[in-house]
Amino acid sequence: MKKVFNIGGVSYNSVIHLDQFPKPVPTTIHHCNFKETVGNTGAGKAVTLSKLDFDVTFHSMIGNDVYGEKIRTYLNKPNLKFIHDIDPQGTERHLNLMNSGGERISIFMNPITDEPNIDYNRFNKEIRKSDFVVVNISNYCRNILPLCKANKIEVWTDLHDYDGKSSYHQDFIDSSDYVFLSSDNLKDYKPFMEKMIDQGKKLVVCTHGKAGACALTKEGWVEVEAITEYRIKDTNGAGDAFFSGFLYGFSKEYSIKKCMQFGTIAGGLCIQSELITNQDLSAELLEKEHLRYY
Template sequence: MVKVIVAGGVSYNLMVYLKELPEPRSATVFSQAYHETVGGTGAGKALALHRLGSQVTLHALLGTDVQGQAVRDYFAQENLECLFEHDPRGTERHLNLMAGEKERLSIYLESGSFEPIINLERLRPVLAGCDVVVLNILNYCRQILPLAREYRKPIWCDLHNYDGVNPYHQEFLENADYLFLSSDALPDYRAFMKAQIVCGKKLVVCTHGNAGATALTPQGEWYEIPALAGYSVMDTNGAGDSFFAGVLYGHAHGCTLLTCLQLGALLGALSVTSRELIPSSLSLAYVEEEYFKRYGAFPDFCSPRNHP
């Protein structure tokens, strides 16, 4: 079983669904629906990998508030192993205004501590025993980088909407072995991807929303994978994290890069069918079934039962 540690990115969010985002003026707006739930880029990646059968440890900051307890209860129901650090500022919280299939306005109600005190020693046995380290770009995750390098673990990192110049991302960019990002703020993404391969990255993947994703390998192989249509869109939160998890899962189980990207596209498509980060129906068996419907047989696909 593949062992993964996912560090950073857990929040408790109020999700409000609107017909359209409000204009920037005083107004009264009626929601179509609303609910509170767990969110965050680390939560999305960890949940997807866990549902596929990976042994996941999620490391994150939480407060001792009501929202923090709700997060703990959520992951306890999932039977997902967690290491939570105390955040004196409280649990990170967002208000997400959702409209249509694409629009989102995310308001940080509480952003959490920028430089919290982390107990790195209790992370040592987890890092020593894991196969993959997933570092999200929360500032505190910089503290984990030296340990990941000390134990020589492959680092997977998602830079999200990186613009190619923001110094905040630089340390994550330099240390990542497997790099993901979005093209939203990076028009010349091809040149950036090529430059990162020259710098020694083992894989660079760039996502383009509804336009799919592209990938580049050290061998110069260029892949383009379209986004999957045909699934009812309820909430796009977590789609990018599910895509990331699908690619990582396939790679860790010996799939070809094409199959990894197809798995990513499939998990991303499945994630939008639920107003939770991960639909309740998501499982390895369900993914295999949907993969067969979309792509046909996958002889190179390796499931956990083939990897004791």
Template sequence: MKTVFTCGGASWNSVITLDEFPESIPQTIHHCEFDETLGNTGAGKALALSHLGFKTTFHALIGDDTLGKQVKTELQHPNLNLITDRDPQGTERHLNIMNNKGERISIFMNPSSDKPNIDYSKFEALINETDYAVINISNYCRNLLPICKALLKDIWTDLHDYDLGNPYHQDFIEAADYIFLSSDNLKDYKSFMEQQIKNGKKLVVCTHAKYGASAINEKGEWLNVPIIDAYNMLNANGAGDSFFSGFLYAYSKGHDTLKCLQYATIVAGLCINSSAIYNPKSTPDIIESEYLKHFQTL
């Protein structure tokens, strides 16, 4: 069983789903789909990776409050070792407004602490023993980047909807060996990806929502995959984290980049077919069966 250490990003989210985003005028909306659920990038990756068979250690900041207890309850899986530090600001909360295209407006109603009082030395043994270090872009996680570097661990990171030149992401970009991001706010994503390969990255992967995903490897070779239309979208929350997890699952099996992208597309497709931030059906047996169904003739 391969091991993963990941950190940062666990929240309790209120999710409102509308057919279309409302116009920016005063109005009353009488009907919507509404849910309250576990959210955030670390939680999504931790659960998806655990279901895919990784022995996963996940560190998160969680408040000593009722919502924190709910978050911890949702983060239960035999393969998942949850480690927490108390966030004095309370459990992180988001309001996500979704439309029927899968687009999202995310409002951080209660963000996590940027500079929590944490003893970072406790992470050294966990990172040293893990097969894969996945460092999410929560602010406190940037302090784990030099630990990974000192231990000669490759860093996997997810920049999400990165906008070019945003200084917040720079530490993660410079430290990472494997970069994932979306093209939502990055029109010239190809130039950015090519530059990162020139800077010594081993792989850069960019998702394009309904237009699939692209990757460039350290040789400068480009690969593209479309989405799988067979998966109907119920909820797009967590799709990027599931894509990342599916890719890492295939990578851990020694598959080439194209096959990794295909597995990633399957896990993301199963995620959007679920109401949660991951799909509990995304187990190795199901994933392998789905791969044969969609790609065996290719």
């Protein structure tokens, strides 16, 4: 089994599904589909990768509270070791408003501490023994980047809805070899991707939701379409599933095109679930779906 060290991003979320977002006027909504569940980008990757036969070590911050306990219970899964530090501010919590098109408004009700008191040196062992190191963009994770550089470890990161100019993301961009992002806030994404390759990145992948995804390496562009047969129940976790499906293909030394196809399948399977990953997901299902669609 390939080993992954994945750091940053777990929360306990309230998720409300509506046909459409409320207009910006006072109103009362009498009926909605509501749930509370574990979410966030690190958790989405950790659970999905563990289902795809990776040996995953996942670090994040949680509170010494009932929500932290719910997270520990949820992450007690095969192939997944969850290690954590206690955040005195409590467990991170989000309120996600979802519409029928899969769009999301996220409200951070309780963010984690930006600069917690953590002994980062204890991660050296995990970094060195891992085949892949994934650094998510929680603020505290930027402090592990110098360790990755000192150990000459390649870094994978996910910038999500980066707008092309946010200074917050710059440390993660500078320190990463493999970069993922979405085009939600970066419509003119191609110049950014080309700039990244010119600066020495090995791979840049940009997802476009229903419009598919594209990748750029030194060898050129690769594009894939979305699979329209997958019907939306909940889009939370879809980007992390795409990332994980791609990494599955990459770990098998498949072509970039095939990796993108596996990412597309994993993302599609995710949106059919109301959780951050499809409960039926496995490497076998991913391969079966690939034969079905490609």
